[in-house]
Amino acid sequence: MISQSGATSKVISAENVTVDYGAEPVLIDVDLDVTDGELIGIVGPSGSGKSTLLKVLLGTVPVRAGKVDRRPGLAVGLVPQVEHIDWSFPVTVAECVGMARARGLRTPWITKAERAEIHAVLDRLGLNGLANRHIRDLSGGQQQRVFLARALFTKAEVIFLDEPTSGLDVKTRHEVLHLLDDLNRQGLTIVLTTHDLNGIAAHLPKIVCLNTRVIGAGPPEDVLVPDVLERTYGSPMHVLEHGGMRVVVDSPLFSVDDIGKASA
C-alpha cells in the first residue's frame, strides 16, 4: 500500500457543500479537507458526484450552500478524463504541455527556457524523446503522463485527476499508480476519482466514499468494509484479505436472478 507522506496544513477545505445544476442536488452537505501532501481517492458509483466534487474543490462549479476555502495563491492542476480529449487536435506533446502556462502576457511561442523546463518535466515522467510527437501517437499510459506533465508544468501544488486509469490495462494502471506515488512522496498533493476499488483505491492512504453525500472517509481499513460499501454502491459487497490488502468482491449471494426477484 502507498504510505502517506507527512500531512501538515489544510490546503482546501469544503464544509457542508451542496451543489445542484438547477435540478436535483448532485452533492449534499459534503465535508472534505485536503491537507498538504495527501493522496486521496474518491470512489462511488456513476452519478454519485465524484467529478462534481473535484470541480468544487477546483473552484470551477458554484456551490448552492456551504463554503469552500482554498489557501490563498494555491496553484492547482487538473488531469482530465482521456475520453474527453480531442485526440485529432493538432498539438504535439511539447505544445500540449507548454500551453498550460497561459496566464498573463506570454509570447505565442514556447521560449527556450520554457522548452528546457518542458523537457525536464517530460524526463521526470519518463517521456523523454517524445516532445515532438503528436499526442495521438502515444500509448494510453504515455497520454496520461502527458497531461500529468502539463499539470506539473504549471507548478501546481495540488493535482486533481478525473478517472486517471479508466481504459488502461493492468500494467499501465500500475505504472500510473506508481508514478502518482512517486510524485506524492516528492510532496505533491493529489486528489483523484476512480471506479477501481481493488486496483487503485485499496492502495491509497485515504479514501472518500461518495454517493451524493460522504458515506465514509479514512484509510482503506476503515472505509473498505461491507457496511460502508453497501451504503455507497447500494448493493452488498464482500471484503477479503489478500496479502495484507483489502479486496472487494461482489456478493456471491447477489446474482442476476436475485436482482430479477428483487425488482419483481
Added chain:
Amino acid sequence: MMLAADLFKPFEFEFFRNGVIVATLAGALCGVVGCYVVLRNMSYIGHGLSHAIFGGYAVAGLIGINLFLGAGAWGVITALAIGGIVRRRPIGSDAAIGVVTTASFALGLALVQLYGSPGQNADALLFGNVLGVTFADVWLIVAVSIGAALFIGFGYRQLLFTTFDTEVAKATGVRTGLVDGLLMVLLSATVLATMNVMGVTLIAANLVVPAVVARMLTAHHRPVPRRRRDRRGQRFCRHERELSPRCRVRPDDRSHSCDFLHRGVRCRWFVPSPCWHCCARPLMTRHMRMRRLDTLATCG
C-alpha cells in the same frame, strides 16, 4: 513586355487596387480566424453569422441608424448569444448556431419584405462586390486584421488552451469566458468587415475551407523545425523496411498506399511502385518536399 504592361494595367485604377488589397487581407483574416472556428467544431458559424447580420441590417434600416453600425452590433450580440448558449446549455454548438442565426436571418427577411430594403442593395450584402469596395472598407478590414493579429499574438496560449480543453484551462486560471467572448467578437468583426467584399456565402467558405485544408496537411499546431522534418521524412522514405503500419506496400501489384492521416478525413492514395515519395522527390521543390514529407512522416 507588352504582356507585363497589360497585366499591371488594372492597378492604375483605384477600385482595382482596393479590391486586391481587401481580397488579400480578407483571405488572410478568414484563414487565421477560421482555424479556431474549425477546431471548436463551429464550422457553420461563419455561414450562420453572415446570415444573422442580415437581420441587424434590416433592423438598423427600420429604426434609422447607420446600417453598418447596426449590422455590426447585431452580429456581435448574435455571436455572444451563440457562445453563451454553448457554454451554459447542454446543446451542441451546431444546434445553437442553427437556432440563433436562422431566427435572425428570418427576422431580417421579414422586415425587408414588409418595409422594403433599407438603402443599399441587399443582394450586394448577400453576394458581395469586390469591385465596389471603398476606401473606408479598406481601412475597416486593415483595422480588423490588426485587431486579430494583436488578439491572437498576445492571447495565443489562452486561446489555444481554451480551444483544446476549456475545463482544464478554466481550472488553471485562464479566463475562458473572456477568451470565448473576444473570439466571438473577432469573428463577427471579420464577417462584418468582409461582407461587402465576399458576401455571406463566400465568407463561410473562406472561414472553413483553408482551415480544413491546413488541418489535413499538418498534425501540428505549429510546424516542427525544418531540419527535423527533413530527417523524419527521409527515414520514412527508405520505404519497405521502415514503413509505418498505416503505410503498406501491397505485394500483389507492388503498389504503395498511404492513409491520409486525420480521423474523419481518410483518403487513401494508391500509387504505383516503386515508392511514389522517392520518385516524386526530385521533381518537387524543396518547400513542397518538406510539406509533403512532414505529412507523410506523421502517418506513423
